[in-house]
Amino acid sequence: MAAGETLQVDDGGRLIAFTYDDMMRYHGPHSPAGVAVAFKVMQRAFGELCADAPPPRRSVAVRTAFRGPGARDGFEAVLRAVTGGRYVVDRSLVRGDRGRLLEDFVFEVTIGRRAATLLLRDGFVTEEFIDLARIEGRTPEQERRLDELKAALAQQVMAADARDLFDLE
Secondary structure: OOOOOOEEEEEOOEEEEEOHHHHHHHHOOOOHHHHHHHHHHHHHHHHHHOOOOOOEHHHEEEEEOOOOHHHHHHHHHHHOOOOOOOEEEOHHHOOHHHOOOOOOOEEEEEEOOEEEEEEEOOOOOOHHHHHHHOOOOOOHHHHHHHHHHHHHHHHHHHHOOHHHHEEEO
16 A cells, blocks of 8 residues: 555545545444545545535445445545435446456545446456355354455555556446
């Protein structure tokens, strides 16, 4: 992760900066990869949709096929989007044509009147990760392994440039 990476939003004329660590403090330790994905989604979307200035905090809306609690909490921490009704999990956005590893990683971000759809690129999420994440009633050993995979994915995502993580549609 690049030291000092922040996301900035404008909250009523006051700039607020958030780091990945800030987002993790809000979320807790359970889903670091989802928090990392949310961080990079916002970084990429902000750069694309409002490169000249941080977006107004409450003008950003997110629709996604992704159901993970880390991403949800990441968007909530920075945007207050869950509380404001601007964060929606929409399973109609699932992209089965992208295969089971990538089908859920679809993020439609709207800032004011501008919108972009971000699609996670191949090479980040593994079959083992998806297989374990989709098991209900995991054993303690499976939970430990999934926690290892989540931490590794979070590090990989945060080390990458947001432009290298997501294709724009």
